Amino acid sequence: MTGRLYGVGLGPGDPELVTLKAARLIAAADVIAFHAGVGKQSNARRIAAELIPDGVIEEELRYPVTTGETAHPGGYAGAMAEFYEESAARLAVHLEAGRTVVVLAEGDPLFYGSYMYMHDRLSDRFETEVVPGVPAFAAATAAVASPLVRQTDVLTILPGTLDEAELARRLADTDGAIIMKLGRTFPKVVSALRQAGRLDGALYVERASMPEERWLPVTDVDPDSVPYFSLIVVPGDSKPSVAEMPTRPTGEAAELLIIGLGPGPDKWITPEVTEALAEVQHIVGYAPYVNRVPQREGLTRHASGNTVEVDRARLALDLALKGERVAVVSGGDAGIFGMAAAVYEAAKDEAYADVPIRVLPGVSAVQAVAARAGAPIGGDFAVMSLSDRLKPWSLIEKRLRAIAKADLVLAIYNPASRSRTTQVAEAQSILLEHRSGDTVVVVGRDVGRDEESLTVTTLEKLDPDTIDMKCLLIIGASGTRTTPAGQVWTPRFAERSRFES
Template identity: 55%
Template sequence: MPTGRLYGIGLGPGDPELVTIKAARLIGAAEVIAYHSARHGRSIARQVAAPYLRDDQIEEALVYPVTTEKTDHPGGYQGAIDEFYQKSAMRLAAHLDAGRDVALLCEGDPFFYGSYLHMHKRLADRYPTEIVPGVTSVSAAAAQVGQPLAERDEVFTVLPGTLPPAELARRLAETDTAAVMKLGRSFESVRSAFAEAGKLDEAWYVERATTSRQRVAPLSTVDAADVPYFSVALLPSSRRSDRPGCGVTVVGLGPAGRPWLTPEAATAIAEADDLVGYRTYLKRLPDSPRQRKHPSPNRVEAERAALALRLAQEGRRVAVVSSGDPGVFAMATAVLEVACQPEYVDVPVTVLPGVTAAQAVASRIGAPLGHDYCVISLSDRLKPWSAIERRLAAAAEADLVIAIYNPASHTRRHQLVDARDLLLKHRDPDTPVVIGRDAGGPAESVRAVRLEDLDPSEVDMRTLLIVGSSQTRMAERDGRQIVFTPRRYPE
């Protein structure tokens, strides 16, 4: 009597739609469906295959006696597992001897660290056997990270996380790209190996890829207490030099959230591989498993620019984000200054505009910038206070509306007091001054006061001031305060 056929069915990484057409057909046709499960009885393999099962099929749940816990088996853990595999093989053999085809389900690919291997070793020499390959968890992880596993002549290495840490670090250091399987309890030693190999900052963590419980994060940020066995540490390819569009784009985010972001800037951010910027501004942008954020503290503009340019030299698309408009007291100048150094002359740099803080504040109260105006920063960190005084005096004497950036901070308090006193020498005490804070944000406050009534204690670094000219008007309309500067100027 002819025997049944044993099928090793690769189900892919977890999404039922990634089961191959052949696998789905054979699952539906088999008389016996076998799958491994833990002692709680739930089987990931069966969950994935559920859409393709029939109600009248025989199901063989191969329940592991132990996974990682201790056992009282006389042969210890290995003895318990060997006995389990032997008994499971006998159960499947009984069906095969009776002429029934058996489909043994396996997550991922049956011959890639698959649970099917143990049955194959015990049954393949006695029964006709067919292997149906599946999408591996490594391929799925790369797809979710959005970076290739390997390009051109790169060497890709697959490693078990259970290797000794020193051996794992050595192999990671020697390869171009890698995937490390079997994390779980070995996670800390795996992460340490990436760090020792100098590749931790390039590595990604992918958990339960393509399922509803998927998680993707930089490997360095993951809490070891939350890592399951079904996870992968991935070192993807970093070779991007032949891709179009590589370089640095300096992007203005506008003064607050996404409504202030231009479509052009949003596209540049979405297409970037790396986002570089002051940590506060990067928090405005949603995390993406395909992108890497490089946050940094304030006042390190040159270092931030150099990092962006080095990433672009590696063939990556880099977006340097800046609040407001990047060309107004922001990152565009810092990037271009560093980009003019000899080692970066071949890196393309593009600047995309954004809505400025001055425009945002002005729009909230009317049109104080309706005629000629100038923009001055009161910060004397990069220029002497004497230069700021000369410019304020000149702008005041020229009767320009003045938008004042960086009016005060925790350590800079006297500058605004001095500036107000200087302006009062040239402007009427009734001159409107717009005080705008967090325009477009949750703490927005925009109002106008007389120049003489401007209280410097109410002003901080998140505030922008607009000092009117002799023609600027303050009025009430529809129950709210408005400020505008007429377009005509008297002869």
């Protein structure tokens, strides 16, 4: 009969925060295992010292390296993977012998803990139980006695090892935050907090719940004094609301910019847009597009969902009316199924009559897909959205027939979604009433991104089940051709066809 594996959380450091269950299991264990850093005593072993019975077998699992510097041929990742395999093998010997093995874990075993790597390797072979522990951030929040999140506030837990730009973006977008894994990352984390406008409210906590515990504002911390056992608490109350944001005292409305970010890669963002984004105070838009704008000091982000275009337009107009420099962002070109029309719709209200509006162009998705394919829109073409959220399907059908009869190349945005699963097939059927089955079709998916794919097929062979919101379709005209290399182009000159009357 094999033994049982326990991952036991010990809490943040104070032995009195160890749970009764954890204490009971430690006292009854045959084997106590714990991790230790290079040249250091195990903190987990220290916390549990008074609970470990005499005569128990102890397994010290000492890391081979604690930084990214190692001579291992597989680098840091390779060295650590080998260490975890060897550690799991050591524990497996005890488990196979029928012994109860308790792996001590600081904080909670499955929260940035080393126990999880033993769990990954052993839980499918041996009976396993995880005992939760008080996480370090709970002790840190208690130490500063500052409410972390209230009511509908969002809490984000971040490792300080994140890229600085990504860390700043996430800090700007959340209410409350905990930043862990400090030490050498501390200066970068401080910079990210400053860029996100969250530095003033951030609190540094060191060795929470331990005798050496101390806390102070992040701005007062000496970066050279920061140990690994430290974290930063960013209370949700420290995030300024729109109403609290200072406005320029001129009383004059500022120009509202509507910006196209292009379909994906930063290299497709125009220099004009880059310059504008560096100067505005606020970014307003659909969350995935707002997330593409790097966070910096003095920038406030206002991200929202996908069906509130006019509401976010009004927010932008309200800010501009107060004299704030605001940019509303869209993917692709803001004037093609983007936020430009929504802003002008909201701006019909006389309250916004003094707000000047300027649209900055961006590379559109149809341009990006067409360029990847060759030159399918080299002649006359039309652009449509199959979404019936703002117009009835009957109108979409009418326009599809008109475009098909006119023998225009057709670019289709928003072809399908989770709730719209039949419209591509219906559009295909309508177009086949007027066009040959061998009409060239281009399907671009995630063009400009890592997952990019481009498929050239025909109208008859197009499989509607393979199309979703990540796709843009280009349906060729009668004159659209393919090259021997598979590229697609439409002549600039008109050709007589069966579509002419």
